[in-house]
Amino acid sequence: LTQINFDILWRYMAWANQTLATIVLWAITVYLFHNKKFYLLTLLPSVFMTIVVVTYILFAPEGFGLSKTISYTIATIIAFILIMLFYIKNKSLNL
16 A cells, blocks of 8 residues: 555545546536526536546656547537437436
């Protein structure tokens, strides 16, 4: 246990914390949408945080170590796909 580099462990913990916050933001957004409340209040931070956490895990050396341009591009595409899924899924429910 003393051989572990806690800097790397701490980075994973921070990423996991931000990922959990992103998932909670998406859940709150769905809740607000279903209750016909102002869901844009949480949709915009959800999209931003999605881009942040995906970019980090793709770019970071302890993640996939991809280039910055590729990481930003993939993260933006994933965020766009999540927005589209959000609207398609909720439209199909006729809410």
